[in-house]
Amino acid sequence: xxxxxxxxxxxxxxxxxxxxxxxxxxxxxxxxxxxxxxxxxxxxxxxxxxxxxxxxxxxxxxxxxxxxxxxxxxxxxxxxxxxxxxxxxxxxxxxxxxxxxxxxxxxxxxxxxxxxxxxxxxxxxxxxxxxxxxxxxxxxxxxxxxxxxxxxxxxxxxxxxxxxxxxxxxxxxxxxxxxxxxxxxxxxxxxxxxxxxxxxxxxxxxxxxxxxxxxxxxxxxxxxxxxxxxxxxxxxxxxxxxxxxxxxxxxxxxxxxxxxxxxxxxxxxxxxxxxxxxxxxxxxxxxxxxxxxxxxxxxxxxxxxxxxxxx
Numbered sequence: 001x002x003x004x005x006x007x008x009x010x011x012x013x014x015x016x017x018x019x020x021x022x023x024x025x026x027x028x029x030x031x032x033x034x035x036x037x038x039x040x041x042x043x044x045x046x047x048x049x050x051x052x053x054x055x056x057x058x059x060x061x062x063x064x065x066x067x068x069x070x071x072x073x074x075x076x077x078x079x080x081x082x083x084x085x086x087x088x089x090x091x092x093x094x095x096x097x098x099x100x101x102x103x104x105x106x107x108x109x110x111x112x113x114x115x116x117x118x119x120x121x122x123x124x125x126x127x128x129x130x131x132x133x134x135x136x137x138x139x140x141x142x143x144x145x146x147x148x149x150x151x152x153x154x155x156x157x158x159x160x161x162x163x164x165x166x167x168x169x170x171x172x173x174x175x176x177x178x179x180x181x182x183x184x185x186x187x188x189x190x191x192x193x194x195x196x197x198x199x200x201x202x203x204x205x206x207x208x209x210x211x212x213x214x215x216x217x218x219x220x221x222x223x224x225x226x227x228x229x230x231x232x233x234x235x236x237x238x239x240x241x242x243x244x245x246x247x248x249x250x251x252x253x254x255x256x257x258x259x260x261x262x263x264x265x266x267x268x269x270x271x272x273x274x275x276x277x278x279x280x281x282x283x284x285x286x287x288x289x290x291x292x293x294x295x296x297x298x299x300x301x302x303x304x305x306x307x308x309x310x311x
Contacts, residue, residue: 152182
């Protein structure tokens with residue numbers, strides 16, 4: 001793996017370091033700074049000519065800053081004659097804007113794909129895209145990883161039994177079914193009506209919950225409104241306990257306080273997003289996806305199967 005280079009943006013340096021530890025390589029030295037007016041400056045301080053370069057950058061906490069930094073990194077590598085530029089994006093920006101659901105709105109997830117390709121990315125590696133069809137927005141290869149194996153392993157080792165896997169909406173049923181199959185559990189769903197972005201109203205529970213542990217599985221928790229209302233509905237239906245597993249924990253606004261005051265007993269997330277200290281709380285359990293991403297990167301570099309990770 002002498003020609004493999006890994007560069008980290010500034011959004012999630014701890015995850016990048018864990019990935020390099022897994023692979024047994026060092027991070028490539030890069031200088032990322034800001035001019036006085038906020039412009040991003042990048043200087044790759046090692047030779048990358050003819051190398052496969054993996055750029056690790058989650059588009060959070062500042063979505064636009066982080067994404068622009070990723071574009072500038074890709075452009076710098078393209079102009080430095082890197083052989084391949086693989087954008088490793090654990091949390092993909094604007095993934096929820098993946099379709100026109102009303103007149104005169106953008107499909108920003110497609111715009112992000114176009115910008116990445118134009119900047120020089122030759123491949124994209126991401127974790128739990130909000131919708132799988134986002135892969136079709138790219139004209140370059142996309143490797144879509146799932147955090148489910150990491151979450152499932154933790155659930156099994158934690159001894160959580162007699163549970164029902166719950167999808168917080170109809171769109172997440174495929175994810176819930178996969179999770180339930182792996183732990184030999186039944187599936188339920190929350191029926192809700194969303195009035196506008198980041199505001200939801202839980203209507204009722206579809207499925208048998210009474211006397212069971214409700215295990216809610218989701219990809220993104222932002223304001224935590226949906227999850228907390230879902231937990232309330234599940235408790236009313238007779239769930240003995242409510243546990244949440246999610247991949248991307250944005251936890252914006254007062255999400256931390258909502259979860260702390262809700263019936264949720266455990267909130268299990270991954271480190272695709274780096275959470276600042278002020279967003280940590282007692283119910284939170286953070287699992288690392290570094291070995292999952294690292295193994296996928298190794299297989300990409302060696303031209304091996306990535307999909308076999310999830311069979």
